[in-house]
Amino acid sequence: MRLSALFLGAIPMLQQGLMGAVLCTVLAISQKIQKRRIVNTLHQLQSICRIVDENGHITDIEVNGTLKNIRDFAEIHFSEDVDQKKSFEIMMCAFIDRLYKESNKSAEGTWKVVESMEPSVSKKRKSNDEREKIGKVNYHKQLIGFLSGAGGTGKSHVIKTACQYAQKLCKALGVKFDKRTIVVTAPTGAAAVSINGETTAGAFAFKRKVKDEQEEFKITYLVIVDEVSFAFVEDMELLNEKIKQIFDNPWEPFGGVPIVFSGDFAQLSPVGGRPLYKSEHSIVWKEYLNAFMELRTNHRFDKDVNWGAMLGRFRDVGLSTKEVAIINTRVVGNLRFHVRGTRREYCNMKRKAQDIIYADVGEAHVEDQCNKRRDPLLKLYYGRPLYINHNEDVAGCVANGAICEFRGVKLKPAVSQKDFETIIIDGYHVNCVSITQVDSLLVNMLDGCKGGNKETIIELSPKVIYASAKFPVPFTGPITKNSMRTRRRISFEQFPVNCANARTVHKLQGRSIHHLVVSAWDYTDNRVYVCLSLCTTMKGLFLREPLNPSKTKEE
Numbered sequence: 001m002r003l004s005a006l007f008l009g010a011i012p013m014l015q016q017g018l019m020g021a022v023l024c025t026v027l028a029i030s031q032k033i034q035k036r037r038i039v040n041t042l043h044q045l046q047s048i049c050r051i052v053d054e055n056g057h058i059t060d061i062e063v064n065g066t067l068k069n070i071r072d073f074a075e076i077h078f079s080e081d082v083d084q085k086k087s088f089e090i091m092m093c094a095f096i097d098r099l100y101k102e103s104n105k106s107a108e109g110t111w112k113v114v115e116s117m118e119p120s121v122s123k124k125r126k127s128n129d130e131r132e133k134i135g136k137v138n139y140h141k142q143l144i145g146f147l148s149g150a151g152g153t154g155k156s157h158v159i160k161t162a163c164q165y166a167q168k169l170c171k172a173l174g175v176k177f178d179k180r181t182i183v184v185t186a187p188t189g190a191a192a193v194s195i196n197g198e199t200t201a202g203a204f205a206f207k208r209k210v211k212d213e214q215e216e217f218k219i220t221y222l223v224i225v226d227e228v229s230f231a232f233v234e235d236m237e238l239l240n241e242k243i244k245q246i247f248d249n250p251w252e253p254f255g256g257v258p259i260v261f262s263g264d265f266a267q268l269s270p271v272g273g274r275p276l277y278k279s280e281h282s283i284v285w286k287e288y289l290n291a292f293m294e295l296r297t298n299h300r301f302d303k304d305v306n307w308g309a310m311l312g313r314f315r316d317v318g319l320s321t322k323e324v325a326i327i328n329t330r331v332v333g334n335l336r337f338h339v340r341g342t343r344r345e346y347c348n349m350k351r352k353a354q355d356i357i358y359a360d361v362g363e364a365h366v367e368d369q370c371n372k373r374r375d376p377l378l379k380l381y382y383g384r385p386l387y388i389n390h391n392e393d394v395a396g397c398v399a400n401g402a403i404c405e406f407r408g409v410k411l412k413p414a415v416s417q418k419d420f421e422t423i424i425i426d427g428y429h430v431n432c433v434s435i436t437q438v439d440s441l442l443v444n445m446l447d448g449c450k451g452g453n454k455e456t457i458i459e460l461s462p463k464v465i466y467a468s469a470k471f472p473v474p475f476t477g478p479i480t481k482n483s484m485r486t487r488r489r490i491s492f493e494q495f496p497v498n499c500a501n502a503r504t505v506h507k508l509q510g511r512s513i514h515h516l517v518v519s520a521w522d523y524t525d526n527r528v529y530v531c532l533s534l535c536t537t538m539k540g541l542f543l544r545e546p547l548n549p550s551k552t553k554e555e
């Protein structure tokens, strides 16, 4: 395998333009599915429990005089958003309840669950009798909540603020706080990175036997599963089982630990599996939920409220022809600087360099055992956007889908620049080095755990990849998209990165992006809505292709 280090300083425009580029794949939103999802969600509404002190006062928590109470803290972080404040309060009450119970602090603390109440943020109204019944049933119940709301309403913001508050509270109480105190997870690596969490499967030992975890999780007072629209039904059932094993409590759902699922079923579903809202026979989702928290104010579009309103309509009913026309004013066409990263350009580039690259697997389409594309030949220059294609260290934000920039390579001790081969690609003389000569790849992480303006440079080591490669045959003449290919199973070494000219919407869900270039539309599932709702303003949106109004229209 070869790794070609191409140091071209003069591509800032390419880099900037393509950093936000999204390869949006699929079709018009299925309004029926979307509505069904939301209705199903609302059916889960039951009640919430909250904590009051022995005198009946709610929430004032002053520890050693150093900590603001929950409401003051919420006031600072959520300003006018009452839904966020309420959701935060519910989560923190559940956290504190368990913290006091588990850390035997009940003697010095005055906290206990004494009241059940109906959710204040429910859309679905129930009769008084029903409310009363549910209130009684859920008296003293652990929190099993669903924090929902459209993309940008601040679900992740509430989670992050809850973690901040919990950290301060633990510090003030002299209680240990680490990544197990509130276990923040998401079903995919990319989603986990955006909330500084870890994958649900990794945290709860989905693929291994529960062993040492029991000790580690002794200080867990709240579990969070973000971007739950990505979760498979089967995985949530497994999560229930694993948490029961870890906490050695098979009698209560999720081992008796408070748990909050967060997400929006109007966004993307898991790839190749059943999403939770289709879980007719799974009690984990249908029966266990006892709190529904819905956020209704969108903050992502604070700078362009009209854009936010249009997207809200898109989520609920679809787009009118007029609205599609407005969005299509953002079409900028096939900009030259985009073309460079496309398959066609890739083929052209390869054709020009055919003399050198022919015998190389660099010509092959390579997919690993999980059907993920792997770049057998990395074309790199200083600042080249890359994405990590493997969950290396999710807690450290080196997760599948995380974006980074190429900074350099660390050569093996006996190798020097003299050993580089020079090849010609697209008219450039390019230094080319084999992976066997390179010790590690230096990249600057751009996603997640970045501290301030400082660069976060990490070293990536090569990995052995088992893959299926489609080689062009015969190895003569120019190679094009339509060249005949033969499939072979191969293994090779490569760094766990791909070139990131564009990213799929799946990898971006949950982020706020100021400048977004949409490379191609894919109208399946809810991808168009999710893609558009990443962009904070309409001015920041650039389209290479117009939207098709017949595929996004109102019902």
Ligand SMILES: Nc1ncnc2c1ncn2[C@@H]1O[C@H](COP(=O)(O)OP(=O)(O)OP(=O)(O)O)[C@@H](O)[C@H]1O
Pocket: 077, 078, 079, 081, 084, 149, 150, 151, 152, 153, 154, 155, 156, 157, 158, 263, 264, 299, 300, 509, 510, 511, 512
């Ligand atoms: N109360 C608030 N005041 C100001 N800004 C806020 C507030 N809540 C959220 N935001 C900002 O709004 C943006 C979107 O928030 P966030 O990413 O938490 O939304 P989300 O509901 O998790 O979205 P998604 O469904 O796409 O994951 C972020 O930039 C966040 O900082």
